[in-house]
Amino acid sequence: MRLLPALLLIAASCTLAAALRADDLLPPDTLPEQVIDHYIDARLQRAGVSPAPSADDANLLRRTTLDLAGRIPTAGEARAFVASSDSGKRQQLVGRLMASPAFNRQQTAEFDALLMDGTKSSIKEYLAKAFRENFSWDRMFRDMIVGEPDDAKQQGAIRFVASRAKDQDKLTVDTSVLFFGVNVSCAKCHDHPLVADWKQDHYYGMLSFFSRTFEVGEFFGEREYGKVNFKTVAGDSKDAKLMFLTGTVVEEPQSDEPNDKSKREEKQRIEELKKKKEPPPPPSYSRRSALVDAALKDEQSEFFSRAIVNHVWNRFFGRGLVNPVDQMHSENTASHPDLLAWLARDMRTSGYDLRRLIRGIVTSQAYARSSRWDSADKRPNDSLFAVALVRPLKPWQYGTSLLIASQNPDNLPADLSPEDLDKRMESLESAGRGLCSQFEVPTADFQVGVDEALLFSNGQKVAGELLRDGQDRLLAKLADCPDDKSAAETAIWNVFARPPAAEEVQGMTAFLSQRTDRAAEARKQFIWALLTSGECRFNY
Numbered sequence: 001m002r003l004l005p006a007l008l009l010i011a012a013s014c015t016l017a018a019a020l021r022a023d024d025l026l027p028p029d030t031l032p033e034q035v036i037d038h039y040i041d042a043r044l045q046r047a048g049v050s051p052a053p054s055a056d057d058a059n060l061l062r063r064t065t066l067d068l069a070g071r072i073p074t075a076g077e078a079r080a081f082v083a084s085s086d087s088g089k090r091q092q093l094v095g096r097l098m099a100s101p102a103f104n105r106q107q108t109a110e111f112d113a114l115l116m117d118g119t120k121s122s123i124k125e126y127l128a129k130a131f132r133e134n135f136s137w138d139r140m141f142r143d144m145i146v147g148e149p150d151d152a153k154q155q156g157a158i159r160f161v162a163s164r165a166k167d168q169d170k171l172t173v174d175t176s177v178l179f180f181g182v183n184v185s186c187a188k189c190h191d192h193p194l195v196a197d198w199k200q201d202h203y204y205g206m207l208s209f210f211s212r213t214f215e216v217g218e219f220f221g222e223r224e225y226g227k228v229n230f231k232t233v234a235g236d237s238k239d240a241k242l243m244f245l246t247g248t249v250v251e252e253p254q255s256d257e258p259n260d261k262s263k264r265e266e267k268q269r270i271e272e273l274k275k276k277k278e279p280p281p282p283p284s285y286s287r288r289s290a291l292v293d294a295a296l297k298d299e300q301s302e303f304f305s306r307a308i309v310n311h312v313w314n315r316f317f318g319r320g321l322v323n324p325v326d327q328m329h330s331e332n333t334a335s336h337p338d339l340l341a342w343l344a345r346d347m348r349t350s351g352y353d354l355r356r357l358i359r360g361i362v363t364s365q366a367y368a369r370s371s372r373w374d375s376a377d378k379r380p381n382d383s384l385f386a387v388a389l390v391r392p393l394k395p396w397q398y399g400t401s402l403l404i405a406s407q408n409p410d411n412l413p414a415d416l417s418p419e420d421l422d423k424r425m426e427s428l429e430s431a432g433r434g435l436c437s438q439f440e441v442p443t444a445d446f447q448v449g450v451d452e453a454l455l456f457s458n459g460q461k462v463a464g465e466l467l468r469d470g471q472d473r474l475l476a477k478l479a480d481c482p483d484d485k486s487a488a489e490t491a492i493w494n495v496f497a498r499p500p501a502a503e504e505v506q507g508m509t510a511f512l513s514q515r516t517d518r519a520a521e522a523r524k525q526f527i528w529a530l531l532t533s534g535e536c537r538f539n540y
Contacts, residue, residue, distance in 0.1 A: 025342045032360025039339035040366040040385050049380045052387040055370040057082045058498035066539045068097040070106035072401040076414030078497040104131040109396045121163035126156035137352035142292045172207045181307035181328035190233045197329045204230045205243025209291040216273050221280030225255045244294040253285050305344035316361050318389035335383040371540045391539045392446045395439035399432030405495040406466040408477045456532045467524050478523045484512040495530040
């Protein structure tokens with residue numbers, strides 16, 4: 001590798017600044033949750049902001065269970081957690097959830113939604129194996145970009161490339177955004193007009209890593225030849241070099257462009273491979289493999305480590321340390337640069353251990369803060385993380401949670417073994433997939449869609465799956481309650497996984513008592529109102 005000084009000036013200075021700052025960071029052996037709270041609290045103190053208090057036990061249980069297991073707690077879990085006086089119950093909760101199969105399923109769903117957004121494909125099969133066997137993030141990156149089809153442990157990973165291979169611009173941009181936190185698309189036609197970091201050389205340098213990728217039936221290979229040429233802003237024609245985002249140029253073996261006869265022969269070989277359903281032989285030099293090597297090289301792996309930290313932080317907090325998450329550059333600095341630098345360093349030194357990062361986040365006090373802002377002072381800027389952000393549930397979280405909320409709580413007793421509980425939850429996850437298809441994966445400007453609103457207004461799935469009158473449903477349990485007060489309390493615990501407020505019970509009791517002539521229908525309307533509420537739709 002060699003460096004182009006003119007292109008590296010800004011990127012290198014940023015890397016050097018990060019290296020110099022490393023000596024000022026908290027020691028590497030500090031626990032991640034302690035580091036998170038240290039830097040978040042220090043910024044709040046400098047800003048003169050007192051953060052929101054911690055969420056109450058029920059709120060924190062619900063938030064953590066949704067984030068780690070992809071579902072709301074059962075009424076039995078909620079009652080037990082709220083009643084417990086064990087000072088270590090939060091740590092025990094996190095440990096129990098992260099040790100459960102549900103955690104791996106939740107990770108699989110989250111990462112598949114992140115990595116395959118904008119495609120019609122999925123890599124869930126690969127991700128399920130990766131999280132079950134605790135693959136490191138750098139290994140997963142290599143599997144997805146290089147992907148050996150005959151390696152059973154990499155089965156399906158190459159779909160990340162395959163689903164985008166016919167649109168190399170999308171493949172280039174998505175790879176840069178998802179693995180490096182950089183959207184280079186604005187540097188395609190000209191140097192970025194607002195960000196000095198990104199020039200055409202960077203965009204076409206990244207595109208060059210994928211330019212030799214081609215399709216062979218269900219397989220993907222790489223040619224031994226092929227150049228990328230582009231026109232500069234000045235109108236000059238220029239051959240792109242294999243260039244990583246830092247400006248580092250990867251030197252590769254010289255290859256001659258084939259003549260027309262060689263191209264025809266290659267086309268024939270490809271057609272024969274398609275008929276035989278065989279993968280093409282690996283190239284003597286893989287540009288995609290060179291990208292992985294360059295991205296993970298010690299002096300420039302900061303892009304890779306910072307990006308995954310920022311993506312995971314964004315998932316659990318509703319906002320990245322760098323926001324938006326695809327705009328990591330000198331004009332858009334992190335809200336907490338030292339925190340991002342420490343967590344990125346910890347990712348590298350821990351062997352890119354995603355579990356360690358997630359555990360640190362969900363056991364921090366910053367994560368535990370209430371989303372209510374009751375102070376007379378103006379609500380602080382979201383970038384301070386002084387108060388939790390309300391986050392819309394993902395489709396699989398919402399679908400599963402609706403089924404749990406509408407279940408007869410007797411079917412999910414508190415004394416179920418972890419194994420039996422997980423089996424029942426996995427069954428509910430499967431049953432909830434039909435509902436999931438009705439919901440959109442939320443974006444930053446999320447609004448409830450028309451299809452979702454109509455589903456809850458008059459959809460047969462809601463009436464047939466959530467509100468039907470069967471012994472396995474909440475409706476049957478409410479009918480067996482001794483009085484309206486008990487019915488109201490049971491419903492609140494089941495749907496919201498928290499103790500009911502006195503005014504809620506009073507209002508619901510009044511509603512039911514006024515409809516004694518149509519009690520069954522009133523109870524159904526009561527449950528419908530809870531299931532369609534904002535409290536049920538969001539993680540708060």
